[in-house]
Amino acid sequence: MTPDAGFAALAATWPARAVRDLGPVRLRDGAGGGSRVSAATLEGPFEARDIEAAEAAMHLEGYTPLFMVRAGEEALDAVLAARGYILADPTLILAAPLDALDIAAPEADWPPTADQLALWADGGIGPSRIAVMERVAAPKAVLDHPGGCAFVGRHGSVAMLHALEVAASARRRGVGRALMEMAAGWARAQGALTLTLAVTRANAPARALYAGLGYAEVTSYHYRRGAA
Template structure:
């Protein structure tokens, strides 16, 4: 799976409330849904004036400038570093071919029920992030298992998993593995070729689990936040 395909699936299955292009910079309104749906991205060649215009636009909306820097964007990264931007949340996109994954029939439905909303809320995934899920177009589902749930959506041949949450009491009991196998089962039903997800580099336990299941890094990104 190419980095470009991974980023396209990430944007389509976890969409911003609104976007607009200002020169080569795509600005996003996240409506409280987190950095992934709020960060600006580079969509073409740029210069310092383009960055300054994007900064002014974001400050004009009452928020600090925030950019997502993706695989292959070393020039943008260096430019933002020189302007004093700090690195935030280095993240990897992992993917595996469905043919290589264990899959089980998915306990899936849409929209999320009260039990899933409550479980997500305990993990800090509130109404604004559920609104992100609601905005996602195309096939999508909530996966549920005793003590855990997740959101999965399709973009082209890629199924992207988001918001996997397991209660503390259900951890180390196979709940995460079961949800991953359900995600693979759902992706098979949708005729996908890949199952992918994003995870922070700091989340070592999750990355270890995904590596054991056969997922490999296909792309990476981090955020750059402006100085106060």
């Protein structure tokens, strides 16, 4: 899977409420759904004035300026750093071909149940992020396992996993692994070829789980956050 395919799947399976382009900068209205759906991205060659215009627009709309800086965008990163933007949440996009994964028949449905919503809420995934899931126009499902749940969607040949949550009382019991196998089963049933996900570099336990299951880094990104 290419980096572009990974970012396309990310955008399609975890979408902003609204998107508009201001010159080469794509602005997003995340409606409180977190950095992934709120960060601006660079979509073409730029000049410093383009960044200034985007920054002004975010301020005008009541947002703290926030950019997603993808691997290879060193020039953008340098400009933002020089403007005082703080680096945040270095993140990896990992992927694996379905043929290389253990697969289980999924317990999958939509919309989420009250129990799943409560489990997500306990993990900090509240109504604004549930609204992100509701906006997904592509095939999607909630995966269910005793003590855990996750959200999955498909964009073309790529399925992407989000919001994997395991209750504190069910951790270290194989729930995360079981959900990953169910995600692979759902992806195959949907005709996907690859399963992908995003994980922060700081989340060592999750990275160890995914590496053990055969996932490898495809690309990476981080955020640059400006002054409020």
